[in-house]
Amino acid sequence: MIARRGLLIAVALTAMLASPVLAQSTPEWNDGITRQAPAWYASAEARAMADSVVAHQSPEGGWPKNTSLAVPPDVAPVDERSKNTFDNDGTTLPMAFLARVIAAGERPANRAAFDRGLDYTLAAQSPSGGWPQFYPLRPGYYSQITYNDDAMVRIMVLLREIAEGSGSYRFVDADRRARAGAAVEKGIQSMLATQVRQNGVLTVWCAQHDERTLEPAWARAFEPPSLSGNESVGITRFLMSIPDPSPEVIAAVEGAVRWFEANAVRGIRLQPITAPDGQPDLQVVADPEAPPLWARFYDLETNRPIFLGRDSVVHDALSQIERERRMGYRYYGDRPAALLRDDYPAWRRRVGLS
Structure with missing residues (x-):
């Protein structure tokens, strides 16, 4: 009986190892x-x-x-x-x-x-x-x-x-x-x-800059010269990763963090909905308990969130651009949240600022 049970276990293990579900797949x-x-x-x-x-x-x-x-x-x-x-x-x-x-x-x-x-x-x-x-x-x-x-x-x-x-x-x-x-x-x-300055104050970056003048520049029709609440996070993280940062690097990080803190969008969340025509859509709804969001694009002078569709017309609200862009591009995100919560305090400790 014991021998038979051992044989059954061996057969089961062989089958499991040969199973395509358990086999390691090609990455x-x-x-x-x-x-x-x-x-x-x-x-x-x-x-x-x-x-x-x-x-x-x-x-x-x-x-x-x-x-x-x-x-x-x-x-x-x-x-x-x-x-x-x-x-x-x-x-x-x-x-x-x-x-x-x-x-x-x-x-x-x-x-x-x-x-x-x-x-x-x-x-x-x-x-x-x-x-x-x-x-x-x-x-x-x-x-x-x-x-x-x-x-x-x-x-x-x-x-x-x-x-x-x-x-x-x-x-x-x-x-x-x-x-x-x-x-x-x-x-x-x-x-x-x-790094963009407003009246001499360091802020963040545009998603693309002219390679000669270094000024913020247009990319696609819906990607204007602007302050980026998304790409600026990666740049800030890279600057934070420099082992022995210069005073200029420290100032750049501090300026970016202050801008992220000041320009969080609070009290709203993104709600997936079904439009009257039965198609999926996205809606911004009020929610005082929602965690902060950041816009993909901010006006270079006023810091207000801006939204553009394929016609390149600047709007103040996500609802004002075409649905294809609302659903096909990320105009709001929370990427700076972890930077402010985790990376920035750790960086300040590492470089001896706190």
């Missing part, structure tokens, strides 16, 4: 690809994915966005409009992934692709210290200093890790590490120079 191509167990990067699966990533690299050295690099280009063709970009994890994510595969076991083709990607990223930095959305440069807003969706912040984080030569980046040669470090320092100066 998808997103930012989670850099957070796998270290041993996985030495696996045949990871190396095959690395070969696919290399195949997607452009002749210029960059990678596309909105494309699964986990499968070869002949399986996932790249839209020409998506090539050579830092937007939506383009270029930075494939470099971070390749670095982990290289660190798990040297592969010459992966190393060559990483080096080309790093050279490409360094070449893309503008004389004023920022990075564009696409490189080689394209006409229009694509060539501006792009903080939108944290594009430049992701570049700066990657380059700083490379410059430090820590973790997965120990293999990078000394010359490239030094160039990466110099690019980070130049990027920090660009961040400080683009």
Whole structure:
């Protein structure tokens, strides 16, 4: 009886281990690809994915966005409009992934692709210290200093890790590490120079700045020159992460935090609804108990939240723009909340301000 029970348990365990529900699935191509167990990067699966990533690299050295690099280009063709970009994890994510595969076991083709990607990223930095959305440069807003969706912040984080030569980046040669470090320092100066001042008082940043004048600039029709309650958080966090901040960096952080505190939108919340035509919609409703929100765009002079649809007309309320934009773009968010609650007090303690 005992032997039979043992046999039944063994059969059950074998079935469980073979079950597709319990088997480890192949990681998808997103930012989670850099957070796998270290041993996985030495696996045949990871190396095959690395070969696919290399195949997607452009002749210029960059990678596309909105494309699964986990499968070869002949399986996932790249839209020409998506090539050579830092937007939506383009270029930075494939470099971070390749670095982990290289660190798990040297592969010459992966190393060559990483080096080309790093050279490409360094070449893309503008004389004023920022990075564009696409490189080689394209006409229009694509060539501006792009903080939108944290594009430049992701570049700066990657380059700083490379410059430090820590973790997965120990293999990078000394010359490239030094160039990466110099690019980070130049990027920090660009961040400080683009921080918007109101009557001499430091505030926050626009989602994109002119690469020559450094002034806030237009991007898409609904993305005006404005103060960003979203992208400014990533920039502030990066400045907080500098180990030994200069007085200028400290002033930039303090100015941004004061602006976030002063421009929280209180007493409202976003309520998903069904419109009379049966379609989903979004409504702003009064709620004195709601946690604070911040607008995506604030007027450069008055600090009032502004809302634009595809017609580029400025409105004072989310309800005044078209439903397609209300549902398809995040005009309100709470991203500064954790910065103010957790990051800022910890930063002040670390730098000896409290």
